Amino acid sequence: MTAAPDKLSAAAWKVIAVVTLAPFMTLLDATIVSVSLSSIKDSLHSSISLSQWIISGYLLALALMLPLNAWLVDRLGAKRLYLVCFSSFTAASGLCGIAATMPQLIAARVAQGIAGGLLAPLTQLMFARVAGRQMARVAGYAAVPILFAPLLGPLLAGVIVQRLSWPWLFFVNLPVGAVAIALAARLLPRDEPAARRHPFDLPGFLLICPGLACLLYALEKAARREPGAWALLPGFALCALFVWHAAKKKEQALIDIELFRIRAFSYATATQFLANGILYAGQFLIPLYLTLGCRLSASQAGWVLGSMGLGMLCVYPFMGWLTDTCGCRAVVSGGVLLNLLGTLPFLWMAAHRFSTPLAIISLMIRGLGQGATGLPSIAAAYAAVPRSQLGLATMTVNIIQRLGGPIVTTLIAIAVSFSVGAAPAAEPAFVPPFAALTLVQLLVIGTAARLPLRIHPETAT
Numbered sequence: 001m002t003a004a005p006d007k008l009s010a011a012a013w014k015v016i017a018v019v020t021l022a023p024f025m026t027l028l029d030a031t032i033v034s035v036s037l038s039s040i041k042d043s044l045h046s047s048i049s050l051s052q053w054i055i056s057g058y059l060l061a062l063a064l065m066l067p068l069n070a071w072l073v074d075r076l077g078a079k080r081l082y083l084v085c086f087s088s089f090t091a092a093s094g095l096c097g098i099a100a101t102m103p104q105l106i107a108a109r110v111a112q113g114i115a116g117g118l119l120a121p122l123t124q125l126m127f128a129r130v131a132g133r134q135m136a137r138v139a140g141y142a143a144v145p146i147l148f149a150p151l152l153g154p155l156l157a158g159v160i161v162q163r164l165s166w167p168w169l170f171f172v173n174l175p176v177g178a179v180a181i182a183l184a185a186r187l188l189p190r191d192e193p194a195a196r197r198h199p200f201d202l203p204g205f206l207l208i209c210p211g212l213a214c215l216l217y218a219l220e221k222a223a224r225r226e227p228g229a230w231a232l233l234p235g236f237a238l239c240a241l242f243v244w245h246a247a248k249k250k251e252q253a254l255i256d257i258e259l260f261r262i263r264a265f266s267y268a269t270a271t272q273f274l275a276n277g278i279l280y281a282g283q284f285l286i287p288l289y290l291t292l293g294c295r296l297s298a299s300q301a302g303w304v305l306g307s308m309g310l311g312m313l314c315v316y317p318f319m320g321w322l323t324d325t326c327g328c329r330a331v332v333s334g335g336v337l338l339n340l341l342g343t344l345p346f347l348w349m350a351a352h353r354f355s356t357p358l359a360i361i362s363l364m365i366r367g368l369g370q371g372a373t374g375l376p377s378i379a380a381a382y383a384a385v386p387r388s389q390l391g392l393a394t395m396t397v398n399i400i401q402r403l404g405g406p407i408v409t410t411l412i413a414i415a416v417s418f419s420v421g422a423a424p425a426a427e428p429a430f431v432p433p434f435a436a437l438t439l440v441q442l443l444v445i446g447t448a449a450r451l452p453l454r455i456h457p458e459t460a461t
Contacts, residue, residue, distance in 0.1 A: 014187050019126040021180045022086060024149050025173065026116040029093075030058065031153030031309075032169055033109075035302050039290040040166045041434040048288070051414035053106045056406040060121075061113025063402030064209050066253050067395065071200035079188045083124050083181060089115035090177030096345070097167035097245055097419040113147050121398075147316055150367075152308030154287075158302025176234040204254035206447065211238030212403070216410045255399055256392045259385060265393065267450040268381035271332060272401040273372045274444040277408025278339060281437055282366070284409050286346065288416065289430045295352040306359045311367020319375045327377045327454040335372025336448045340441045342366025347438060350430040373448075380451050412436055 033040075033054055041051040092111040097107035160168045189304050214235030221231070246253035260266045265413050291303040342365035345358050378397060385393040415433040 011187075014125060015189065018180065018183045018187050019082075019123050021176070022082070022119040022123050025089070025176065025180075026062075026119055027149040028153050028156075029112065029116070029173065030055075030062075031279075031283060032157045033058075034165050034287045035154045035157035035298055035305060036161045036169055036287075037162050037284070038288060039298060040105070041102075041346050044099075044102045044105065047417070049413055049417040050102055050106075052162075052284060052409060054102075054109050055280065056409050056413070058113040058116075059280060059402065059405035059409065060107045060212065060216070060289055061110045062117040063399055063406070064205075064212070064399055065114050065117030065202070066402065067119060067205060071116055072118065073122070073125065075097050078122060078125055079184075079190065081118065082126070082188065083184055085115045085118045085122065086177060086181050086184060089119065090173055090181065092171040093173035093177065096170035099167075112410050117402075127378065129380060147313045148309070150312060151306050151373060153309070154302040154305035156302070157457050158297070158299035161298035199252065201249065201252060201254040203305050204242055207242040207245060208254060211235050211242060212407075214238065216406060219414065251389070255396050256389070259389065259393055259396055263450075264384035264452050265381050267447050268377045268384065268398050269397055270447040271336075271373070271377040271444060271451065272381065272397060273404035274408070274440060274447065275336070275339075275370070275377070275404070276401050277404035278437065278441055278444065279370055280405035281380040281408045281440070283345070285412050285416065285430075285433050285437060286363070289346065289350065289434075290359075293430045294352065296375075297326070304356065304359050305363065308363040308367035308370070311364040311369075312371040313367075315368045315371035316375075319372065322372070323376045323379070328380045329451045331376045332373055332380075332448045332451055333375075333445065335369045336441065336444045338372065339366050340369070340438065340445070342369060343434065343438055343441060347431065347434040350434050351428060373444075377448070377451065384452070400409030408440060411440075 037051055037054065040046075040054065041048060044051075076084070089112055092108050092115060095108035096105055096112065099108055156172075157169060160166075160172070212235070214231040216235075218231035218235055242254075243257065246255055246257045250256060250258055260269070287301055287305060290296045290304060291298065296304070319331070326334075342362045345362040349355060349358065378401075381397050382393060412433055415436040416430075419432040420427045
């Protein structure tokens with residue numbers, strides 16, 4: 001499919017519009033469950049620590065499926081893989097809706113995450129194929145509807161839980177998914193034969209997936225002093241074997257750990273890991289605080305939580321200008337500080353009393369900070385490595401970034417289960433989890449302060 005150098009064809013814009021539905025739906029699904037976690041937990045008679053796997057399992061699957069993308073595209077083709085993944089994501093949504101127990105729901109969410117983890121890089125590939133040199137402009141336009149997902153997710157979840165029931169959080173994906181699949185089958189361009197096939201690090205994949213799953217499962221069980229803490233040993237062993245394997249294979253490994261010898265890359269990747277963890281841990285903790293601690297309805301909590309998405313939407317379009325004007329370190333450090341300033345009022349409210357106006361303002365500030373953290377730190381990571389290693393750096397950053405969500409969320413869930421599980425679900429019980437989240441944010445300040453002052457144009461991509 002070709003177009004004039006300065007103008008994309010109507011067919012190309014149709015492809016872009018259809019493909020944008022995938023990241024919109026996966027991001028909406030990641031946020032929509034947070035508001036309803038309390039309702040789902042009560043309906044399925046589950047604990048908070050087990051229920052958090054609805055979020056952590058989904059996020060972990062999103063992260064660990066990323067390395068499979070290039071290998072599967074070579075063998076199935078981008079269009080066929082996109083249709084398979086979108087169909088699987090939609091079918092898994094139906095399985096989530098009919099789940100009768102918490103383990104069934106978690107398993108269905110993991111299936112959703114597996115499909116969703118492959119859809120995100122496929123979206124970028126489709127954009128690149130039809131946009132060519134206009135990729136930056138297309139990505140900017142496509143980001144606008146995608147950024148509405150964190151704003152609409154809490155509002156939609158509140159309405160659905162109040163008017164219908166929690167299974168409809170997932171059933172709403174079915175008609176949207178069916179339409180999107182039909183449009184994709186009709187409008188996406190045919191696949192061309194792969195010029196070369198990408199190798200896949202199967203041993204590394206088989207080490208890191210069960211290793212991380214065992215670690216997170218064992219941490220949660222050990223915190224509650226329940227059987228299952230034994231999984232720490234195989235978890236550590238598998239992760240250690242993965243590090244040894246990656247050091248041996250170097251650029252052929254799933255994660256090229258040699259890249260972490262570059263200081264700027266290490267600090268930028270650590271910032272991404274922690275910032276993504278803070279985002280999803282907050283999406284787990286704050287809705288629980290609003291619904292369990294403050295006794296807000298799901299609809300009321302949704303309206304409060306929507307302000308964070310509004311904050312992200314306000315700052316995102318100006319990130320390029322801000323980074324060019326103020327420099328990478330200043331923008332990311334300012335974003336991290338704003339995120340911290342948006343979280344501290346929740347620590348105060350948990351210890352004293354809840355205030356709706358303060359919560360809305362704080363979440364908007366938190367959204368502004370979150371929006372200002374991501375893009376400049378990613379750009380700093382890419383600019384720190386030689387162009388010949390950019391592909392490996394992209395894969396490494398994306399995997400490490402996505403792992404921050406399930407890991408930090410699990411740690412915050414442990415704090416919630418200790419405090420809320422040992423006391424009535426009142427506001428003071430949420431002081432320790434918010435204190436733990438604040439400590440993680442202090443760590444991000446340390447990594448952001450070590451980013452390069454500016455991203456030099458001759459090295460950035």
